[in-house]
Amino acid sequence: xxxxxxxxxxxxxxxxxxxxxxxxxxxxxxxxxxxxxxxxxxxxxxxxxxxxxxxxxxxxxxxxxxxxxxxxxxxxxxxxxxxxxxxxxxxxxxxxxxxxxxxxxxxxxxxxxxxxxxxxxxxxxxxxxxxxxxxxxxxxxxxxxxxxxxxxxxxxxxxxxxxxxxxxxxxxxxxxxxxxxxxxxxxxxxxxxxxxxxxxxxxxxxxxxxxxxxxxxxxxxxxxxxxxxxxxxxxxxxxxxxxxxxxxx
Amino acid sequence: xxxxxxxxxxxxxxxxxxxxxxxxxxxxxxxxxxxxxxxxxxxxxxxxxxxxxxxxxxxxxxxxxxxxxxxxxxxxxxxxxxxxxxxxxxxxxxxxxxxxxxxxxxxxxxxxxxxxxxxxxxxxxxxxxxxxxxxxxxxxxxxxxxxxxxxxxxxxxxxxxxxxxxxxxxxxxxxxxxxxxxxxxxxxxxxxxxxxxxxxxxxxxxxxxxxxxxxxxxxxxxxxxxxxxxxxxxxxxxxxxxxxxxxxx
DNA sequence: GTTAGTTATTGTATAAAATACACTTCTTTA
DNA sequence: TAAAGAAGTGTATTTTATACAATAACTAAC
Numbered sequence: 001x002x003x004x005x006x007x008x009x010x011x012x013x014x015x016x017x018x019x020x021x022x023x024x025x026x027x028x029x030x031x032x033x034x035x036x037x038x039x040x041x042x043x044x045x046x047x048x049x050x051x052x053x054x055x056x057x058x059x060x061x062x063x064x065x066x067x068x069x070x071x072x073x074x075x076x077x078x079x080x081x082x083x084x085x086x087x088x089x090x091x092x093x094x095x096x097x098x099x100x101x102x103x104x105x106x107x108x109x110x111x112x113x114x115x116x117x118x119x120x121x122x123x124x125x126x127x128x129x130x131x132x133x134x135x136x137x138x139x140x141x142x143x144x145x146x147x148x149x150x151x152x153x154x155x156x157x158x159x160x161x162x163x164x165x166x167x168x169x170x171x172x173x174x175x176x177x178x179x180x181x182x183x184x185x186x187x188x189x190x191x192x193x194x195x196x197x198x199x200x201x202x203x204x205x206x207x208x209x210x211x212x213x214x215x216x217x218x219x220x221x222x223x224x225x226x227x228x229x230x231x232x233x234x235x236x237x238x239x240x241x242x243x244x245x246x247x248x249x
Numbered sequence: 250x251x252x253x254x255x256x257x258x259x260x261x262x263x264x265x266x267x268x269x270x271x272x273x274x275x276x277x278x279x280x281x282x283x284x285x286x287x288x289x290x291x292x293x294x295x296x297x298x299x300x301x302x303x304x305x306x307x308x309x310x311x312x313x314x315x316x317x318x319x320x321x322x323x324x325x326x327x328x329x330x331x332x333x334x335x336x337x338x339x340x341x342x343x344x345x346x347x348x349x350x351x352x353x354x355x356x357x358x359x360x361x362x363x364x365x366x367x368x369x370x371x372x373x374x375x376x377x378x379x380x381x382x383x384x385x386x387x388x389x390x391x392x393x394x395x396x397x398x399x400x401x402x403x404x405x406x407x408x409x410x411x412x413x414x415x416x417x418x419x420x421x422x423x424x425x426x427x428x429x430x431x432x433x434x435x436x437x438x439x440x441x442x443x444x445x446x447x448x449x450x451x452x453x454x455x456x457x458x459x460x461x462x463x464x465x466x467x468x469x470x471x472x473x474x475x476x477x478x479x480x481x482x483x484x485x486x487x488x489x490x491x492x493x494x495x496x497x498x
Numbered sequence: 499g500t501t502a503g504t505t506a507t508t509g510t511a512t513a514a515a516a517t518a519c520a521c522t523t524c525t526t527t528a
Numbered sequence: 529t530a531a532a533g534a535a536g537t538g539t540a541t542t543t544t545a546t547a548c549a550a551t552a553a554c555t556a557a558c
Contacts, residue, residue, distance in 0.1 A: 014263040015334070015360055055358050059334035083332040083362045085264070085308035109304050111264050113332045113360070182535075199537070200517065223534040224524040431506075448508070449546065472504040473553035500558085507552070516543065523536070528529105 011052050013108040017063040018050030018150065019078060020114065020157035021071070023121035023137050024175075029190045030121060031154060034070050035134040036098060036147055045094060046136070047147035048154065050112060052103075063115040071135045078115040081160035082153075085111030089149045098147065116157040118191075120175060165191050180218060180226035181205060205229075260301050262357040266312040267299030267399065268327060269363065269406035270320070272370035272386050278439045279370060280403060283319050284383035285347060285396055294343060295385070296396035297403065299361060312364040320384045327364040330409035331402075334360030338398045347396065365406040367413075367440075369424060414440050429467060429475035430454060454478075 021032040038044035049070040053062035063078045087109055090096060099106040121137060138144075143154060165188065175183055185201050205211055212232050218225035270281040280297075287293035298319040302311035312327045336358055339345060348355040370386060387393075392403060414437065424432055434450050454460055461481050467474035 012263055012358060014261055053334070056336050058336060059332060059360065080332060083308060083329060085302070085362065087305050087307060109261060111308065111362070113334065180535085197518075198535090199519085202536080203516090218535095221534080222526045223532075224526090224536080226535055429506085446547075447506090448548085451507080452545095467506095470505080471555040473506050473555090475506055502557080503555085505552100505554090508550090510548095512546080512548105514543100514545070517541080519539095519541105521537090524534090526532085528531080 010055050012055050013052060013103075013105040014110055015059075016050055016052045016110050016112040017059060017066055018048045018084075018112050018114045018153055019063055019067045020048055020116040020154055021067070021073065021076070022116065022118040022140075022157075022161060024118060024187055024190060025121035025137075027186070027190070029140045030137040031140055031143065032071060032073075033136050033138050033143070033146070035136070037102060038098075045098075045147045046138070046144060048114075048150045049135075052110070059113050060115075063113070073119070076117045076119055078117050079160070079164065080113060080115050082156050083111060083113050084149060084153060086149070092148075095148050112153075114153050114157065116160055118161060161191060178214060178216065178228040178230055180228060182226060184211075184229070259304050261304050262301060262352075262354040263359055264308075265299055265301045265359050265361040266308060266315055267297045267333075267361050267363045267402055268312055268316045269297055269365040269403055270316070270322065270325070271365065271367040271389075271406075271410060273367060273436055273439060274370035274386075276435070276439070278389045278442075279386040280389055280392060281320060281322075282385050282387050282392070282395070284385070286351060287347075294347075294396045295387070295393060297363075297399045298384075301359070308362050309364075312362070322368070325366045325368055327366050328409070328413070329362060329364050331405050332360060332362050333398060333402060335398070341397075344397050361402075363402050363406065365409055367410060410440060427463060427465065427477040427479055429477060431475060433460075433478070 019032075023030040023032060032049065033046040034049050036045050036047050049067055051066040051070070053059065053066075057065070059080065060078065063080075064074075064076075067076065067078070068074050089110070089112075090099065096106070140158070143151070145151065146154070175187065181202055182198075184205065185196055185198065188201070189196055210232055211229055214228045214230055216228045218228060268281075272279040272281060282295040283298050285294050285296050298316055300315045300319070302308065302315075306314070308329065309327065312329075313323075313325075316325065316327070317323050338359070338361075339348065345355070389407070392400070394400065395403070424436065430451055431447075433454065434445055434447065437450070438445055459481055460478055463477045463479055465477045467477060
């Protein structure tokens with residue numbers, strides 16, 4: 001089982017990272033998937049962006065690098081949420097075929113450290129050309145069978161995402177720098193998958209010290225322009241606010 | 250950097266597991282540490298129980314095995330909480346010396362998957378002889394400098410533990426099968442590190458569907474015997490109770 | 499068998515937070 | 529200037545959290 005002798009010297013053949021990038025587009029929650037390079041049509045599948053880590057590279061670092069290499073995304077805050085390491089993670093024949101074609105050490109037992117993030121989709125839309133060609137945003141409710149154990153990783157990522165917003169640790173990258181409260185509310189609604197009351201939501205927001213109203217309003221809309229808000233860095237003061245109640249059934 | 254050729258064939262030289270076992274003894278929160286095997290006095294240090302995983306072994310499985318091998322603990326529910334993989338995890342000279350003595354592949358870059366659990370200390374007391382000789386319960390407030398990055402792992406485990414109790418997912422192994430409410434309260438107090446009001450605590454407990462009063466009372470105490478309670482399995486009903494409010498500062 | 503010691507047990511009043519609910523304002527465009 | 533469309537706002541009710549202290553039940557020592 002000692003198979004690492006063929007491996008490129010600076011790649012760790014046993015450890016990979018996978019990234020679950022959720023995208024928010026004002027309306028839907030999607031996830032970023034890449035098309036696996038394919039030796040032939042049958043093995044062509046969608047997968048989470050991920051790859052082996054380098055020997056001299058931290059895990060967080062590796063996740064950022066791999067994500068950038070595969071999707072051109074950069075500067076995204078990635079949060080580690082779980083390590084997956086069942087020996088039978090790779091049981092499907094298509095997966096094995098892929099490994100034999102693309103890995104110098106196809107039989108190595110690989111454990112993967114999974115990360116997730118939630119980004120503003122418009123900024124990273126494949127249509128804008130800022131992406132590697134083979135990246136796709138796929139609606140969360142419409143994800144096909146993925147390579148390896150990536151469906152399982154995705155499920156766990158969704159759980160983690162909901163816990164994050166629960167703890168009010170939503171990435172600040174989710175909305176434009178200046179956003180309206182309606183946009184913020186839609187973000188919460190999409191993640192929580194249920195409607196929220198506008199007035200109560202706004203009352204909650206007022207208690208959040210890291211969300212501040214600006215002296216500006218929306219432009220270019222054909223209705224009353226909304227006030228714009230921004231996220232601010234909170235220093236010492238512990239965030240004593242949360243939307244935890246949204247999660248108690 | 251390809252150093253795995255010397256490694257025993259069924260050990261993965263790049264992936265380890267570490268276990269942070271918290272012990273609750275009615276009064277204190279402690280953590281289980283082992284004394285590293287030591288080539289000489291200088292390198293003798295305390296560490297979390299942990300070791301490399303086997304190639305054909307799941308991570309959870311490896312954690313259970315390693316914990317058992319090092320401490321004789323068995324059947325404990327271990328919860329994965331983080332993977333640590335900085336390339337400079339092993340920077341201390343003592344750590345390097347230890348690796349060179351005890352690992353066939355001392356320069357391999359190792360990432361570790363960390364698990365934690367919380368157990369009832371009396372059942373696993375080193376004094377009872379059920380332990381490997383070199384295991385020690387150490388008060389959480391009195392942990393010395395540990396090997397590798399184990400202090401950092403411990404800190405993160407404490408965080409994770411508090412989140413667990415927060416979400417009401419305390420392991421049921423923490424108390425005797427039949428326990429008093431005072432015991433349960435002490436458990437919460439020790440983990441949260443602050444006193445709780447008895448009456449309010451009991452009000453909260455009454456709302457927990459998974460804690461049921463028995464028709465029995467304590468015996469062998471020199472004071473009013475307390476009513477005994479037990480944990481029950483909750484099936485479909487979502488736990489709609491939590492002690493989350495205890496955490497909002 | 500009385501007393502001292504020790505822990506168990508209980509309720510209420512107040513404050514804070516969550517929720518339910520509907521109309522008016524502002525801006526754009528036809 | 530009317531219509532469309534989203535923004536914005538307040539109050540009453542319910543639920544939850546918190547603060548707080550006296551009595552009951554048992555044992556052990558005298």
